[in-house]
Amino acid sequence: MNIHLSLLPMRTRDTNKENSIRKQAIEMVVKEGLDGFSMQKLAKAAGVSPATLYIYYKDREDLINQIATEISLRLMESSLQGIHPKMSFADGMEIQWKNRLKFYLENMDEMEFIEQIRYSPLYETIRQVIRQKFGDVLGSFVMNAINRGEMMPLPFEVYWAIAFAPLYQLIKFHSQGRSHANDEFTINDEMVNMTLKLVLKALKP
Amino acid sequence: MNNIKPPSYTKKALRVLVFKTNLVSAKDIHRISPVMGDTPGILRWNVDEHDIDNVLRIETSWLLPGDIIRVLTNAGYVCEELPD
Incomplete structure (x- = not known):
């Protein structure tokens, strides 16, 4: 479940980007429920590429889990x-x-x-x-x-x-x-x- | 003091490669499992089973997107890189 992102200096973590992803994810789940939530929609709302999401999170479940935890x-x-x-x-x-x-x-x-x-x-x-x-x-x-x-x-x-x-x-x-x-x-x-x-x-x- | 720099390959960082695929079911994931395990250079891999794009995520330090696409295509699947 835990991925070690410190191992990924090629594309370093950007705190602003990360906060925006988290904020949009929360808004989306609150508005549309867990079923209405997808990585692609989230990427669009947060202004990042879907590929970027997967730099920060292993998968959809990991994203929800990290935010909720x-x-x-x-x-x-x-x-x-x-x-x-x-x-x-x-x-x-x-x-x-x-x-x-x-x-x-x-x-x-x-x-x-x-x-x-x-x-x-x-x-x-x-x-x-x-x-x-x-x-x-x-x-x-x-x-x-x-x-x-x-x-x-x-x-x-x-x-x-x-x-x-x-x-x-x-x-x-x-x-x-x-x-x-x-x-x-x-x-x-x-x-x-x-x-x-x-x-x-x-x-x- | 020894000022010799280590060869650059030791500094090569881990990268995440991300692909859109048609690995839709657990069965598909199970089917590619052996070949993924046998491909040198793949450090970790996973398929996002709960999202619509069936994203394949690879952690590697030296494989290129084309290498992964070749592996998946040979196994009979569609695989296309998600751009940054």
């Missing part, structure tokens, strides 16, 4: 900023919520791109990278909270569904600009804090 790692890194495994559960959750919310709002297209590939087999590689890199910190943060009696021991999926899914639903309403009940919806801090408070209450033993 980079976004996912950035999301995880930013959501764990300021997190210490030994900090109180409430503090750690508040920081993670704020970090995640900020990242989503600043990277809407990127996150929509991840949503598009989340249900494709490509996502498996990304899942593994995330687990390898961040499993330890998050695992011990939760374990410590359980041992201190601040959080109920739960199966991971139940924990996650309560701990983070409510935030993501609010973000979804926000990006849709509306909800079931209101024609207009914008996320705000008050609403986020209200929801987080309920989440923390629900997870208390």
Whole structure:
């Protein structure tokens, strides 16, 4: 999967070109879905030749994978900023919520791109990278909270569904600009804090 | 100090050659596999199975596009270089 492009000095990597390729690829997948995405279309949109794309990426799958992995790692890194495994559960959750919310709002297209590939087999590689890199910190943060009696021991999926899914639903309403009940919806801090408070209450033993 | 420069071939960089082909199925890829493996100079190769152009990608330091086209044509496939 990994190709060593440092071995290719004949045509050196051009960061501007690479960024433009990445930006166009994200836009294209968000607009047309994974099925509507092709290397030829991407080359045209990014103003490079199809041959150039294959200098940077081994194939279509490698391109999608590299972009998605980079976004996912950035999301995880930013959501764990300021997190210490030994900090109180409430503090750690508040920081993670704020970090995640900020990242989503600043990277809407990127996150929509991840949503598009989340249900494709490509996502498996990304899942593994995330687990390898961040499993330890998050695992011990939760374990410590359980041992201190601040959080109920739960199966991971139940924990996650309560701990983070409510935030993501609010973000979804926000990006849709509306909800079931209101024609207009914008996320705000008050609403986020209200929801987080309920989440923390629900997870208390 | 020894200031003799190494011969230029040792500095020859790896290049990526890219071709549009009609290697449409896994079967086709399987069929060319032995000849690709036997061709000296091909360091790595792969076919983009999930894209419409069936792009064949070659990493080599000294083969020329014509060499690859010849190999593929002899194996009964269409192969044309994608220009830069």
